[in-house]
Amino acid sequence: MKYKINPHIFSHTYKRIKPLIRSKKTISFFSLTATFLSLSFFGLFAIRPALITAVSLVKSVSELKEINNTYEAKINSIIKAQNEYEKIRGALPLIEKALPVNPSFPKVAIGLEDFAKKSTIEIEQLHIDNVSISNLPHTGKLQRLGYALIVSGDYESISNYILHLLNWIRITSIDSLNYSSDNSTDSANLRLTIKGYTFYEP
């Protein structure tokens, strides 16, 4: 289907706008309006995306430069840390013994018994708090393993036992010490109740 343009349409249109064009004021208003509208149109569809892209690229460049510097600093500190780690590699078992990753309560019990044997005192009661024996997820937080024990012996042996405890590689903290005389025998034996806790870090 062919669309035929009326040949008189242009002349009719020209005749209609001719009086308007003659007025200078109208031309000024028209040009002003056309300028603002075209600026708005191009601002919306061309200038805005271009400016935003440019600004975001400039910002990305500066941020990536900053990150690059930070990464370089971190790589240097990792190398330094690796050297330091090599120096203390031999001491790692000591750290593991002082602060194990799991409660290792049998070792706590064995340690307490060994010190009792060394100090020639007798353990009457030993209680260790309930702990999970499965491997715990890494938290990076210190956990406590509480224990309580009643020992009996002479004053010197008990003092010796406490010194052993305080000098134990498994870091332990004593909450309370309670001395009482052992009335069950006629000897000068003392009974000591110790409440304390040791640590582990999963």
Added chain:
Amino acid sequence: MNRKELTILSIITFITVTVWIILGIYHTKINSSIEGIQLKNTTPLTASFDNDIIKELEKREE
């Protein structure tokens, strides 16, 4: 709508678009393009160990 109203409308449109462009640029400037993972990887690392503690541990009994 006469010619004066049309001009005022075009001026308002222009001002709106200009403000929009300025706000868009400002928004782009204040928003970081770095992802959280990258920021997490750039946290500082202290590369020092307390050797005194290790010496202290060596003195303790097992």
